[in-house]
Amino acid sequence: MSRLTAGDPPPPGSGPPDSGAAEPGADASRPTPGDDWRGVSPKFVGVELVSSLVGGLVLCAVTVPFILLRTWFGWPALAVAVVVTIVALALAPRRVRAIGYRLRADDLVFRRGIMFHRVVSVPYGRMQLIDINRGPVARALGLAELKFVTAAAATGVAIPGLVAADADALRDRLVELAESRRVGL
Template identity: 40%
Template sequence: MDDLFAPSDVSWTPVSPKLAAARRVTSAILCGVTAIAGLLAFGLTLSWLYGGLWVLVVAAGFAWSWSLIGRNQRSWKYAEREDELLVSHGIMFRQLVVVPYGRMQFVDVAAGPLERSYGIATVELHTATPATDAKIPGLHPDEASRLRDRLSALGQAQAWGL
């Protein structure tokens, strides 16, 4: 079954571990805001005891998300073949997206404020069919730029043959 999601005839490139760090910061902010809001809501309406229990539940959720974020980051990988790009990710629900270079319409590179502070970017490939769009998060900006230029050039060269 693993051959279905990770063909052995390609050399896979993992994404940066900084992706996990950026996602953990996002998770910490969300959990912190949720804990404070719950603490205030429970404390003002019911009891501070319920507020304290709510904070413990949110802390347990944060600890669980911490480990899942690391596992998810390690599952992201991509490979460049002669005629197509392969992107694989997922732990429980694994996904392999194969995008033929000739079917690409355009390539986006995006980096939000948190991604920029961690020195990572996301490359997104768009095709005519949204189901075959692919996204590769957690790339070093130089690698994202190189990949964008290479995929654009290959897409343009392959599209001429259609």
């Protein structure tokens, strides 16, 4: 019952902190500037709340026809949808805290997810291009999403909730790093 990465701060409820001896050892051998997890802006909670709310409303709307048709599961379905929405809204701050990235000497590490946790490592030289996307809510809050694309479609590293200026700076930094570590396909 422990997590894949020893993040700081460790997400609550994740059990005892990692004892994993291998990880600090591996990290210590790769000293780098800024070798720690960076989180995303707390304002990203707002984006998550809005998207959870919209998703929950859609879910509730789906149950309405069943209620109107007087099927037996109409009201229970609505109740489930409401509960799911409330749980999603309640967990939004934790979901946002679970997002993190880390610039190491030769690669970028990205992590995300509470229940379905994943950590992706991309060597800088593998970067093909970098996108910066801004949705309507994120734009209102001054946030941007930075997405990088490698030759592997499955890589799927997208860091949401960066302050727009930070996203631009990070993009320039990543491009610079990728340029200095250019490798083939």
